[in-house]
Amino acid sequence: MAKKNGSTVGINIGINEKDRKKIADGLSRLLADSYTLYLKTHNFHWNVTGPQFQTLHVMFEGQYTELATAVDLIAERIRSLGVAAPGTYKEFAKLTSIAEPVGVPSANEMIEQLVEGQEAVVRTARSIFPLVEKAGDEVSADLLTQRMQLHEKTAWMLRSLLE
Template sequence: MQVQNQSQPMDIGIGETDRNAIADGLSRLLADTYSLYLKTHNFHWNVTGPLFQTLHTMFETQYTELAVAVDDIAERIRSLGFPAPGTYSEYAELSSIPETPGVPKAEEMIALLVEGNEAVVRTARAAFPAAEKAGDESTADLLTERMRLHEKTAWMLRSLLQ
């Protein structure tokens, strides 16, 4: 990751090398979160079947929360002095969440969203050591909240499959 040109030196108590490592992990989290946002929004639009109303509403709640999360993660990267990735090609390179071609059945949508939420948890967990090593409580707090929320969302979705 490349640091932005700054006319003012940055001194937030975290060195550039550590900020770079943290921003790299956050960039992967941003890509996964955006990919999950897009998948969830797509499923919201295209879900059909007996659970339509339940899933349509649930997916809307989830993609709305993900939209806020995308902004929070990108702004944290910026606060660390780095540009946030913001193109589909960057997200495709950074994300661990594959695209889903076509329109799957409702039950498959649920399973794919469980997998996506679990992937985001793994990505956030992988980013945590760099934040912890640098004493970056702000990023650690963001990562902890993302893990908590995605673990809960995966549980709720998984419950629909039983």
């Protein structure tokens, strides 16, 4: 329940509170993975070197820019469900499935780690789908579908650089 001018205004969007909380918990994991991948990609943008520098520098910038928009959409969906969105490094570290890099990897190692990160986001999004389908949460289902489509395509493009 949300407070407005001292009165209680309930959320009545056709999804019960228990299901909204479960979906928000899943979306919080997706948010943590997306934000961790954003940080990793931005880090690699700053620190990439080698013959593919220009290509990777520009590609990574496009990827982290897209992720910056995505984390906002995911957090806003969590809020729409009536749950506070996680927003600290400490919370994200507990929730994410993506490992932080150690040191500055080579360009190829960066690409490999980003493929793994993109695919981790897809797995997290996919794991939430049964909850949103059962609850009839088409809005979250649409968000998850869009995220999976984008991350699968990005993983494919990154993987292609390693062939």
